[in-house]
Amino acid sequence: MEIALDTPVKTATPSRPRQRSKRRSMPMVVKLAYRNLFHDRLSFAVTIVGIVFSVVLVAVQTGIYLGSEKKISAILDAAPADLWIVPLGTKSYDDPSLLSGRERHMALSTPGVENAEDMVVSFAKWRKPEGGQTTILLVGSEQISDKPLPWNIEEGSREALNAPDTVAIDQSYFPDLGIKGVNNHAEINGVDIEVAATTRRIRSFTTLPFVFTSIENSRRLSGAEQNQATYERVLLAPGADPQKVKTEILARLPDVEVLTQDEFRKRSQSYWLFQTGAGAALIAGAVLGLIVGIVIVAQTLYSSTKDHINEFATLRALGAGAGYIVKVILMQAVLSGLIGFALGFILSLGVIEAAKDTKLTVIMTPQLASTLFAVTIGMCIFAAISAIVKVVRIDPAVVFSR
Amino acid sequence: MSPKPDSKVILEAQGIVKILGEEPNTVKVLKGIDLQLQTGELTLMMGPSGSGKTTLLSILGCILSPTAGKLSVAGQATQGMTAEGLANLRRKHVGFIFQGYNLVPTLTAVENIMLALDLRDQSGPDAYDIAADALEAVGLGHRINAAPSKMSGGEKQRVAIARALAGSPSVILADEPTAALDGKTAWPSWSFWRRSPRTPSAPCWL
Numbered sequence: 059m060e061i062a063l064d065t066p067v068k069t070a071t072p073s074r075p076r077q078r079s080k081r082r083s084m085p086m087v088v089k090l091a092y093r094n095l096f097h098d099r100l101s102f103a104v105t106i107v108g109i110v111f112s113v114v115l116v117a118v119q120t121g122i123y124l125g126s127e128k129k130i131s132a133i134l135d136a137a138p139a140d141l142w143i144v145p146l147g148t149k150s151y152d153d154p155s156l157l158s159g160r161e162r163h164m165a166l167s168t169p170g171v172e173n174a175e176d177m178v179v180s181f182a183k184w185r186k187p188e189g190g191q192t193t194i195l196l197v198g199s200e201q202i203s204d205k206p207l208p209w210n211i212e213e214g215s216r217e218a219l220n221a222p223d224t225v226a227i228d229q230s231y232f233p234d235l236g237i238k239g240v241n242n243h244a245e246i247n248g249v250d251i252e253v254a255a256t257t258r259r260i261r262s263f264t265t266l267p268f269v270f271t272s273i274e275n276s277r278r279l280s281g282a283e284q285n286q287a288t289y290e291r292v293l294l295a296p297g298a299d300p301q302k303v304k305t306e307i308l309a310r311l312p313d314v315e316v317l318t319q320d321e322f323r324k325r326s327q328s329y330w331l332f333q334t335g336a337g338a339a340l341i342a343g344a345v346l347g348l349i350v351g352i353v354i355v356a357q358t359l360y361s362s363t364k365d366h367i368n369e370f371a372t373l374r375a376l377g378a379g380a381g382y383i384v385k386v387i388l389m390q391a392v393l394s395g396l397i398g399f400a401l402g403f404i405l406s407l408g409v410i411e412a413a414k415d416t417k418l419t420v421i422m423t424p425q426l427a428s429t430l431f432a433v434t435i436g437m438c439i440f441a442a443i444s445a446i447v448k449v450v451r452i453d454p455a456v457v458f459s460r
Numbered sequence: 461m462s463p464k465p466d467s468k469v470i471l472e473a474q475g476i477v478k479i480l481g482e483e484p485n486t487v488k489v490l491k492g493i494d495l496q497l498q499t500g501e502l503t504l505m506m507g508p509s510g511s512g513k514t515t516l517l518s519i520l521g522c523i524l525s526p527t528a529g530k531l532s533v534a535g536q537a538t539q540g541m542t543a544e545g546l547a548n549l550r551r552k553h554v555g556f557i558f559q560g561y562n563l564v565p566t567l568t569a570v571e572n573i574m575l576a577l578d579l580r581d582q583s584g585p586d587a588y589d590i591a592a593d594a595l596e597a598v599g600l601g602h603r604i605n606a607a608p609s610k611m612s613g614g615e616k617q618r619v620a621i622a623r624a625l626a627g628s629p630s631v632i633l634a635d636e637p638t639a640a641l642d643g644k645t646a647w648p649s650w651s652f653w654r655r656s657p658r659t660p661s662a663p664c665w666l
Contacts, residue, residue: 086578093566372562377551
């Protein structure tokens, strides 16, 4: 024992000169929280696995949801319009039926309309070169448009689609359509066609492949009349009021619907994501991920708090307010959340990267990343409630019974 | 040991009664205790097991509330105080040395003391220096970074003493502080208390 019996006791003065500490130390609340966390490494590992699982599940499910939204509205976003004239009762972009044929001229004669372009969308039968057939969604648009379709051209050119019976398909659909590249031939509704261009990463939300062609080709291949179109893309003159023009068009064409770009996008997305239940399944998956995360974090935090209950009782006896102890528990939750989010996010980015060239579109945006971060931390804080309830009920008197 | 004449009363108990248990199986543990402790005073309490020493210590330390009687710490009456108010009083005026030491096992010796200082809003490099000085004062200057699991019973007890002293409390309550130690290990601690200052500004020991 080193106590110098003849040395008077000092509480704040060293018995010999000692160099003063200049280092910045970590706040004790943080130190105690991370030491408690790392003290039982197995329990900590379980917590982190739970959070990582939750983050990845929520990120991927939400990423698929956003990817689906993007895929559903991909063509609308690539070829936007100020107003869309669509057949009455159109559920989504790929729910095609034909307009009567007079819409373009009626639209062009409406004050405030600068231009109107036809777009023909129809289901068609695709016969593969080596036999077998599949249904496709044929999209015909005007190639002189400011924003012509398709985009992301890899091989061939958009201009090549002006030639009769030429189409463009996405590379990812080659196996489905029995095509190996440009210049390959197939049949659409019994008409021989040539693949004049290929694109990259233009996939439809459904299983039907998009096949792009010129407006003339699409009319011929789908059997539409010369003036008929599925949709009319209306471009407004600068300064024109969309609502006023919409009312004017509807007055002239009572048997159609006129939608703004946003309305058409949302109608298409809402149809596929909610009326078919696909989106609800994705949201349910994300919610399930959150619930799993909350349960695992709550269970391990509660267990950790029980393991350290005597230390918390000691703190209480030494005069720690409930707020101080709650801060330690919350800090444990936040530290778990930070570590779990970092690992889960990296893993999610890996999943997204791996899914890049597959049929699954998973999107990660800065907004989704920040929301996911907030949700993860919020989830961990919410999960800490049971541990907090336990800790604020500690009777400090137990320290005398140990 | 008696304090200097200019010492002030830091802890005053009048007619403290504590009844434990529920009717009809109640036990009257304390039957009207009157007590007055002054700064710089060392008071020893003796009694057989079950006589209520720990219960009285818990009440004097504002951890348990008495069934009847009045208690004031540093001039503040504790009657009617909330749990947070009592915690505040403990934090400001009372230091504890527990029979089982009650060190936080995940923190080092110096961190255990810094934690107690942190509760008193003393943090940062200054807190580290105060904690290290307190350890040095109890002869553990060379063990500041040792974890409690790597320390002997005597060392842990001295860390507990240093923790109680570091916040400069007005009163230090020690509950059978050497009960877990053998005579040889306990001797330095007894010597430490025997030689601790008896000035009016020094804490009162019970």
